[in-house]
Amino acid sequence: MPTHVHAPDPVSGPAPRSPHAPVPDPVHDPASDPASDDGPLGRERAHLAASRAALRAMRADAEALDISDVTANWVNAAALRHQIELRIAALADLAHTPLFFGRLDYDGTAGENAGRFYIGRRHVHDAAGEPMVIDWRAPVSQPFYRASRADPMDVALRRRFGYTGGRLTAYEDERLTDPAAADTSSALLRAEIERPRVGPMRDIVATIQPEQDEIVRAGIGGTVCVQGAPGTGKTAVGLHRVAYLLYAHRERLARSGVLVVGPNRSFLQYIEQVLPALGEVGVAQATVEELVAHVEVRGEDSPAVARLKGDARMAEVLRRAVRDGITAPTEGLVVVRGSRRWRVPVHELEEIVTGTAARDVRYGAAREALPQRIAHAVLVRMEAAGEAPDDRVQDAVARTKAVKDLVKAVWPPVDPARTVLRLLSDPAFLARAADGILDADEQRLLLWERPPRGVRGARWSPADAVLIDEAHDLVQRTPSLGHVVLDEAQDLSPMQYRAVGRRCSTGSATVLGDLAQGTTPWATTTWEEALAHLGKPGSRVEELTRGFRVPREVIAYASRLLPHIAPGLAEATSVRDSPGSLEVRAASSPDSPTADTVRACLEALEHEGSVGLIAADARIGELGRALADAGVDCLAPGEETSTEARLTLVPASLAKGLEYDWVVLDEPAAVVDGEPDGRTGLRRLYVALTRAVSGLTVVHSAPLPEQLAAP
Structure with a gap:
């Protein structure tokens, strides 16, 4: 069986843990103290100290680089300096983050340094260039995540390390080729998964499971969609996939760029430290709203209008609207060159305009090409008359007032916002664009009751901004990135998928989500449909159902809702059995249920780690005042790193993607009632129930939703 060695830190004591977190069984050998300098743990600590010193030297070398005479101009110098600054930032030694978390001894070389590799967050080498820590993304590191007794992948020994505040305090060995060793689960792995968390999301690089690793290391050439139940680590998998792709295809992605798209700014603040902890500091993050921010959003649509504006049919309506002004010429063209006049008859001009429109290229590109096509018709006549015009003559003809006026008349300029x-x-304009696509009732639903006087005066809604973005792309192609990660993707409308898809039209994507957590009126029902709207039809869909974050009792309770919100999905399982992790309590005083919620928060704060109080949005103000009266400091989502407070007051609408060690859920019925329909409300409740890592307390005065009754 695995050998566990645990040495308490002489200063800080044993590693802090949640009440349910197992620790490795300690083994104390008086003849060979594992914490001594010449014991196993002492030698590993020495390697850690030497590796940290080597990392500091690597960073010092980068800081000392002199580029004053290696570039041709100041522009190149600035670009090179920026690259060096990114390199310096990536080489930061995070004191409380383990530099390495594992070791591999390959078959036949156990105990010999030549076949030993320390696996960590980034590559570290000594002064001679010899590797001291191997990047977890390197091919040689892959067996750390995938090797097993059934397929050891030439690994004789896999060692995992335990840390306390950045100090190495324990290790655990698995001898994969020893027939006498039992195949047991890793206590250190479980302890790392259950380690209390405060602040932003942390990386899972030390705990990646084989099924997660397959997704992380999938090639850059294709798009991968991950359907992940709560607690399966889909967000972390997506972020680690970004880090892997940047490692494996750095030059390509450095040119084309990488983007992480999240549901809201609070979520992005929560995940923003994961990639820097892995040494990747150049990845942009944005919400869909920020991607399409062509106008100021000040309005809000009703669910019915928002659903219609997000419908994929609007793409064709907009295409027609953008091209509505294209008209056939009504008279011939006369171009004066010197003493001669060159005439192009109306029928030929009509053929040029019709042919350009039939090519279905973007409106702006076609408008730029049209003067050249007309000028070419003039040059054909010049050549027929014995002249020898060249490209400069054609450019000059294309710039003449006669050609410009003709193009303006038959292919007028289009402003996307004004068109929408x-x-x-x-x-009348809408009727022409929507003829045969939207019926009369749908057209009436789209029209504003009080049309604004101009673009600036309009109270644009989030859905309007997406329509404007579509119109922008119809006029001028949206630049494409090399890779886009789209998280919480189940909540996007078809038009929002199209907006994200434009940002990776020539690249690839990682799509992350859970159909059971779709809480918008336009939430997608199948990933196949979503991927088609994204422009990536037929992409690979992977399903993660084995949970590592949410305790088994909690996920089983939340899964009572699945038959009502996503009957086609498999129920999630959990590897963590934590007795006592779920408590459902009725308020002692139905007239003042808030007092019971505050009491539950105070009890949760007695445990280690973060605490999230999740409630219906309408109850946030009352709960905030009650916590203040009780002298309890609380934060808003995204503020977790700003103070020492451990309690976050979370509106149910912002809970998606977040996690806390202990969760207090206030009034489940209010969470359901806060949504426009019952199914969306139950999905919102499912999200709220699955945010806990160590324990969940449900407090209610109103009856619980009947769907939570035991099956």
């Missing part, structure tokens, strides 16, 4: 404004304000 007209579409939502002008019934």
Whole structure:
């Protein structure tokens, strides 16, 4: 069986842990103290100290680079300096983050340094260039995550390390090729998964499971969609996939860029430290709203209107609207060159305009090409008359006033925002664009009751901004990135998928989500449909159902809702059995249920780690005042690193993607009632119930939703 060695830190004591977190069984050998300098743990600590010193030297070398005479101009110098600054930032030694977390001794070389590799968050080498820590993304590190007794992958020994505040305090060995060794689960692995968490999301690089590793290391050439139940680590898998792709395809992605798209800014603040902890500091993050921020959003649509504006049919309506102004020429063209006049008859001009429109290229690109095509018709006549015009003559003809006026008349300039404004304000214009696509009732639903006077005066909604983004792309192609990670993707409308898909039209994507957690009126029902809207039809879909974060009792309780919100999904399982992790309590005083919720928060704060109080959005103000009256400091989502407070007051609408060691859920019925329909409300409740890592307390005065009754 695995050998566990645990040595308490002489200063700080044993590693802090949650009440349910197992620790490795200690083995004390008086003849060979594992914590002594010449014992196993002492030698590993010495390697850690030497590795940290080598990392500091690598960073000092980067800081000392002199580029004053290696670039041709100041622009190149600035670009090179920026790259060096990123390199310096990536080489930061995070004191409380283990530099390495594992070791591999390959078959036939156990105990010999030549076949020994320390696996960590980044590559570290000594002064001679010899590796001291191997990046977890390197091919040689892959067996750390995938090797097993059934397939040891030439690994004789796999060692995991335990840390306390950055100090190495324990290790655990698995002898994969020893037939006498039992195949047991790793206590250190479980302890790391259950380690209390305060502040932003942390990386899972030390705990990646084989099924997660397959997704992380999937090739860059294709898009991967991950359907992940709560607690399966889908967000972390997506972020680690970014880190892996940047390692394996750094030059390619450095040119094309990488983007992480999240549901809201609070979520992005929660995950923002994961990639820097892995040495990746150049990845952009944005919400969908930030991607399409062409206008100021000040309005809000009803669910019915928002659903219609997010419908994929709006793409064709907008295409027609953008091209509505294209008209056939009504008379021929006369171009004066010197003493001669060159005529192009109306029928030929009509053929040029019709042919350009039939090519279905973007409106702006076609408008830029049209003067050249007309000028070419003039040059054909010049050549027929015996002249020898060249490209400069064609460019000059294309710039003449006659050609410019013709192009303006038959292919007028289009402003995307003004086009959408007209579409939502002008019934006749909308009728032409939506003919055969939207019925009369749908057209009336789209039209504003009081049309604004101009673009700046309009109270644009989030859905309007997406329509404007679509119109922008119809006029001018949206630049494509090399890879996009789209998290909480189940909540996007078809038009939002199209907006994200434009940002990776020539690249790939990692799509993350859970159909059971779709809480918008337009939430997707199948990943196949979503991927088609994204522009990635037929992409690979992986399902993660084995949970590591949510205790088994909690996920089983939340899964009572699955038959009502996502009957086609498999129920999630959990590797963590934590008796006592779930408590459902009725308020002692139905007239003042808030007092019981505050009491439950105070009890949760007696445990280690973070505490999240999740409640219906309408109850946040009352609960905030009650906590203040009780002298309890609380934070808003995304503020977890700003103070020492451990309690976060979370509106149910912002809970998605977040996690806390202990969760107090206030009034489940209010969470359900806060949504426009019952199914969406139950999905919101499912999200709230699955945010806990160590324990969940449900407090209610109103009856619980009947769907939570035991099956």
